[in-house]
Amino acid sequence: MVGAGAGAKKTSPEVVKSGSGSSTMLMLKLKLKLKTKQQELLLRVSILCLVYVLAFITRLFSVLRYESMIHEFDPYFNYRTTLYLTENGFYEFWNWFDSDSWYPLGRIIGGTLYPGLMVTAAIIYWLLRLLSFAVHIREVCVLTAPFFASNTTIVAYFFGKEIWDSGAGLVAAALIAICPGYISRSVAGSYDNEGVAIFALLFTFYLFVKAVNTGSLAWALASAFGYFYMVSAWGGYVFIINLIPLYVLVLLVTGRYSMRLYVAYNSMYVVGMLLAMQIRFVGFQHVQSGEHMAAMGVFFLMQVFYMLDWVKYLLGDAKLFQAFLRITVTTALAVGVIALGLGTASGYISPWTGRFYSLLDPTYAKDHIPIIASVSEHQPTAWSSFMFDFHILLFLFPAGLYFCFKRLSDATIFIVMYGLTSMYFAGVMVRLILVATPAVCLISAIAVSATIKNLTLVARAKDNNKVSHSGSLKGSASSSKASSKASLDQSQPFQRNGAIALLLGAFYLLSKYATHCTWVTSEAYSSPSIVLAARGAHGQRVIFDDYREAYFWLRQNTPPDAKVMSWWDYGYQITAMGNRTVIVDNNTWNNTHIATVGRAMSSYEDEAYEIMRSLDVDYVLVVFGGVTGYSSDDINKFLWMVRIGGGVFPIIKEPDYLVNGEYRVDKGAAPKMLNCLMYKLSYYRFGELTTEYGKPPGYDRARGVEIGNKDIKLEYLEEAFTTSNWIVRIYKVKPPNNRW
């Protein structure tokens, strides 16, 4: 840019000098011509700025519709820890033992979380405070995800530029700015690890590709730091540390080994590993656990390759080298396998975790770990959600792959690998669509950019011809004109019109994409899920704010040391908003503890009372949608509680709650179902309530049946609070009766 600017400065006086004889129009035209480079730069910068702003504001629907608030479940934990961090400083945060969750076990927060998000938000907060902007930490947390989404667009631009050209970069930035797959996890208020992690992921990849392309140590180190940030932010870093070795391996196999690759991978791996081990939650896992072994193996392989190169250079004899190669490769492989086997056998290398297995084998979790299978975002992805989240990108993706294969380079191989692997993972788990999104956007951007570039070239070339023709002698015969045209252009007759039609088609598709994205964002992804909204009978908006009603009641009207038992979904919210101790929460680290709660919920009241006494439970909270027709309530989640409880305590058997394999709550339900704690707490006194006109009392609107047990008496618990739409019901555990 400096050069261009200087050039402009130097030449313009000359124009004036030489233009003395000619007309002013000439000068004007020259000046305009002069600036084309700068014009292009200006255009690019302003498009990027617009995209940056767009990425931010399209994520603000939830703030405008509802309010500036934290959404869903996990973000509440992140918010709570960020608050703690800003109030108590980093060291307190790092050493925090949280006694408010997992009673009576507690949780070592500093050692069991990825602190990247909290530290990022706290730094932004402190920075703003330093600049004397009196913002509240909540605002910072709410807007962190959109801010990082905006930054991601910039990274996408540079990444696109690196693998294809700046046009593809711009398109990629625009596509990723509004792609629903990404927006779903980064709307304002969705203060979750993924919000910053996708930025970190793409940034690391970009820096690594840059390092491979340049062979520069500086870029490799930068990518190591990017990797460090990613490790500090999200468990998904495992994807990076497996994808990069895989990519390197592919390059080695395809004979693209180079010094650049050697420098990039080795420095990135070594420095990245050392840095990653500083995160307490990762620590020595990085060199000991099975998930990280691939990276280490490839690291050693690189050394072997390097050595081979050197030996080849020394020997200079092909035959000798072949023999040497055979021996070295066999020994290296053998040593590797033996080391891995010994490590695994001695327990030094821990085996793969269940989560990792469930990624490789989608059916694994269902059979072995019900707690992972029970999470809705861990379900295999339906076709419709691909369509919903990617829209036209879904078929631009293969087209982009085609372009990538046509112009294979180190960078395009990377993006192809990234696209294909992440697409597979996206198919295994709904929430991994998020990881695939940047790759899909980049590859689609290549398709869009390359196609449009080709089409405009065709359209423009014809255009030029025509202009130059009409510029020639005006009154000349049409015959000569036609002949010259034919001689210049050997391609198909309707090429130009075809190109224009295709261009229009492309713009139509892209505009459809834009409207679809906006619609999805506003309709599907901008609900805080803690406040529910519905349309009333007259079309007005009805808000169900029952969750906060209940949590605030807990916060204000229960003893500060009260312990609340609920299903783990609500744990984070209760500690963050209700400020009370919970038995289990969304950090599902202790399966037995969760199973105990599941067992209590699925037992008869007297048995449950014993369990609750042993856990010091004071209040029990259940979520019930029978009055409002809210379907994700505890009765619908109940089978998971039974399964998870039964997984640890065989006394709980799933068939006891089913009738002929069917799950029912009406008169035909299993007797154990009708009398278990969860049923009683959900439907206590519900039998007296008429929910819908023309239906008998006790009509459950969420399941559309009349309940089977209307006469529920509670012996050991009493209703303490029920919210205005009955969505949350809180019961107090009575103290034991006096024996005398």
Added chain:
Amino acid sequence: MKIGVRLDVLVLTIALLSVPVLSDLILSKVDRRIDLTSQIARITSTLKVENAGNDLVSEVLLTIPDNQAKNLAYLTATSNEGKGKVKASAVSLPVEVVHPKGMPPALTFYSVSLPKGLGKGETFTLDVLAVFTHALQPFPEEITQANIQLVVFSDTAHFLSPYTVKVQSLIVKLPEARIESYTKIENTKIHGSEIKYGPYENLPPFSYSPIGVHFEANQPFVVAQELVREIEISHWGNVQVTEHYNLVHGGARSKGEFSRLDYQSRRYVGGASAVRTLVAKLPPRAHSVYYRDEIGNISTSNLWSDSKKTELEIEPRYPMFGGWRTAFTIGYGLPLQDFLFQAEGKRYLDFSFGCPMNEVVIDTLIVKASCLGIISLQYIVHVVLPEGSTDISVSVPFPVKQWQETKFSHLDVIGRPVIALEKTNAVPEHDQHFQVYYKFSNLSMLREPLMLISGFFLLFVAGIIYMHADLAISKSSPSYLAKLQWDEVLAVIQQFQNNINRCLTIHDKLEASLRDLSRTGDVQACKAARKAFDGLLKDLSKDLKPLLAFLQSSPQASQILPKVEELVVKEKDLQEKLMAKHSIVVDGYEKKSGGREIENRIALQQQKITALRQEVDDLLEFIEEI
């Protein structure tokens, strides 16, 4: 509990009876009225004081038992001189706590200073208003959701005074509801919801006759345990008021189950004493009203406004039963000109001290400055003045604790001065205006915008400097030198392009002159133009030479050099062809040959020219891409 109170009273009575009278004043008539319609007990007494002794008397003593005095929130005495209906504007008289000697224990004395000494036989009438909080004790103390709330009020039927009282009467006004029981002594009558005691005549000093009333009171007993009010002045035209409430239902505690079913379906049986809504009366023209708490916005509120007032009806997140707590914040903006005035070179804020909600007792009101008819046990008002205010002083009509703080808001450097006023046991009677005086220069208003502007300015300057400064560490490194050279090459290529472009423009003009020729047939003009253009083209090609030489010598330009050279050659070619065509056409016109003939002669040339021009354009475009 009732019995306990009675015992206290009994002991007190015995103690009282054994004490001598201290002055010669006589209360010739006392009318008392106790208003119990809200949770706050308001006792209005009209005293007619007569000096029966010889000495000039300038003060009157009022007595309140200690157990009541600790709940005394507000006490005023006003002179009531203008007789009958034409009451002179009530003058409020100074009241202070005194500790006269030889008085019975367990009594608090308040001395009212009379406007002028009372001579022998003179009389003076004064009105005393005493407001008590927590005077209504719930009994039973715990009720279930289905029960109604009953409260007990106890006082004396006889006016407790160190003076002899000649005639007195007492009216107790109760809410329109059931009366469970009341103490019957002589001369007790009941009129609807009013109980009348008296008249009693000629009672000695310190006569005491305990009475108790037990009645239904379902009005909300909302007590603000702490209320912090913040009034922030912005000279850009806004007064922002933020009020943090910390409320508790101070009535009978609720026990047993809370049933939403009963609450919803049987409204008046299930939770009659629960607090469902509160109304805040805000000043007119209040705008940007919000209602939220620690965990977010609360959607259950309604706002009505007209020119006289703004009413905010808020519903807490959940109905409040006895003993339940809640906390929330309301905030609103007010137009500055309604509250800020100027006097004697100073500005002053004139704002009401009380909170906008009716019938709320405030334990502590911290006016950071509005509040709900609530008893506040602790009320703190913070007045936040703009940064740079000086000479701050406060005038409040009643005693409050006050101190200064500093608050940092957006873009503050030294912080904004904050006046904090604290009042314990605040009641709606404290809703009086107070003033904060301060000096503030108008220029200070511009400070923050200027700070922002200069901040951005510096940012841009830094950007410009960064773009123009040469930040290379090593000026001799090969890559740096290469970059410099490349920049030079780019500059030269740019000039080169200009040059070519100018040539092309001249070509266009040549063509244009030919067209002119075909239109006008003016051969001479065409020739002249041709000459001028020839000169220009020559100059241009002269200019081109050093550029080309530079590119040839520079190693950086090696990869584009072939294209550049090709372009030069093509351009030359094009120029020649064009000249040839021009000559032919001019020639043709001079020889007066027909248009068709000329056209035939140049057709071949024309084709070549078009092709060449196309190539030149392509080359130019290619070079531009670099």
